[in-house]
C-alpha cells in the first residue's frame with residue numbers, strides 16, 4: 001500500500017520564481033489493484049510518478065510505503081523500498097542501455113535490488129523473459145536488435161524481475177501500433193493477476209485507461225480532481241473538466 005499525504009512539488013524556474021506542479025495531493029493506492037491516471041499534458045502526471053518512484057523528492061508532504069515513511073530509512077531499507085516501486089517509461093529504447101545485452105540489463109537490476117544468489121540468476125532471468133513471452137535468445141541480443149514491442153517487454157521483465165509491489169507505467173504503450181499495444185496491455189493484465197502488484201497506469205488515451213482499469217484518477221493543474229472507482233460508463237465522470245477531457249477524445 002502506498003499512501004501519499006499532502007504532497008506538493010515546486011520547481012525553481014528562471015528569475016528565482018517557483019512553479020507549483022503538484023498541489024497538496026492525498027491518495028492511498030491499495031494493494032493488488034490497477035489505477036489509471038489521465039489528464040492533459042502538463043497536469044503533473046509524470047512529476048507524480050517521479051515522486052512515487054523516489055526519483056525526486058516532494059517539496060512538502062510524505063510518501064508512505066507499507067506505512068513506512070521514506071525519509072530516515074537506512075541504505076539497506078531504501079534499497080528494498082526501491083525494489084518495491086518500479087517504473088516503466090514510454091521510450092523503451094532510451095530506457096535500455098544500448099551497450100548491454102538484455103541478460104545483463106535484467107541482471108544488473110536484480111543484483112542491485114534483490115538478494116537473488118548468482119547461482120540462481122540465470123534460471124530466474126530465463127523464467128522472467130518467458131513470462132513476458134519473449135524467446136530466450138533475446139537475452140543475448142542488444143536492445144537495438146529488438147522491435148519496439150520486444151523492447152517494451154524487456155522493460156517490463158526488468159521491472160517485474162525485482163518483484164515490485166507497485167509499478168508506475170508512464171505512457172508505457174504510447175508509440176506502439178494498435179495490435180502490439182493490445183498484446184502488451186493483455187500481458188500486463190496477466191502479470192498483474194499473477195504477481196498481485198499495484199499498477200498506476202498513466203495514459204493520454206481514455207480507451208486504454210478504461211481497458212486497464214475501471215478505477216480512474218483524473219489530474220488537472222497538479223491536483224487529482226476526480227477519482228471514479230468501478231466506472232461503468234463515461235457518465236460516471238462528474239467533474240466538468242473530466243467530461244470535457246473525455247469528450248475531446250471521443251469526438
Ligand SMILES: Nc1ncnc2c1ncn2[C@@H]1O[C@H](COP(=O)(O)OP(=O)(O)OP(=O)(O)O)[C@@H](O)[C@H]1O
Pocket residue numbers: 011012013019021039040041042043044045046047048
Ligand atoms: N524539472 C522541472 N523543472 C521545471 N519544471 C518542470 C520540471 N519537470 C516538470 N516541470 C513542469 O511541470 C509541469 C508538469 O509536468 P509533467 O511532465 O509532470 O506533466 P504531465 O502531465 O506528465 O505532462 P505530459 O502528459 O505532457 O507528459 C509542466 O509545466 C512542466 O513544464
